[in-house]
Amino acid sequence: MSLQIREERIAIYPGTFDPVTMGHMDIIRRAAKQFDRLIVAVLNNLSKNPLFSVEERTDLLRQVTADIPNVEIDSFRDLLANYVRQKNAQVIVRGIRTITDFDYELQIASINHKLNPDAETIFMMTNPKYSYLSSSVVKELAHFGGDMMDLVTPEVEQAMKLKFNRMNGGAK
Numbered sequence: 001m002s003l004q005i006r007e008e009r010i011a012i013y014p015g016t017f018d019p020v021t022m023g024h025m026d027i028i029r030r031a032a033k034q035f036d037r038l039i040v041a042v043l044n045n046l047s048k049n050p051l052f053s054v055e056e057r058t059d060l061l062r063q064v065t066a067d068i069p070n071v072e073i074d075s076f077r078d079l080l081a082n083y084v085r086q087k088n089a090q091v092i093v094r095g096i097r098t099i100t101d102f103d104y105e106l107q108i109a110s111i112n113h114k115l116n117p118d119a120e121t122i123f124m125m126t127n128p129k130y131s132y133l134s135s136s137v138v139k140e141l142a143h144f145g146g147d148m149m150d151l152v153t154p155e156v157e158q159a160m161k162l163k164f165n166r167m168n169g170g171a172k
Contacts, residue, residue, distance in 0.1 A: 011091040023130035027095040042075040081115035
């Protein structure tokens, strides 16, 4: 009688997470239930001008996912297909809010599959209560002192207030 060893199911949830929102957290929590290990990978995209540095984003993600034991936080600068291969992951998780998201994500998934046929992309529909939510919306609200309750965690809200306070010379 031989014991069959099951391969660890590893998924990667990539994104900019600038900042991480409750919509992201919803996907993280749901995806973590589906896999042995979920790597939330912060994209270090040099073409974007993020509010938070990669280090700040990874630190915030570590804080807000500390209660989810199988979630690991990392960052990458390579092609996603290469990063997935490097981490021995089998799945890429992507959140979908709208049909526009689906169009874009389908193109990216097709490219990733061409570059790494061993990795599958799965799409998770966002909880309808977060369908309007994006990091851009949160940043605009924070910039103008809007209410971010239920949009981000308290840790993220505090970090955003501090960031905008520093950017505005302590005016807010």
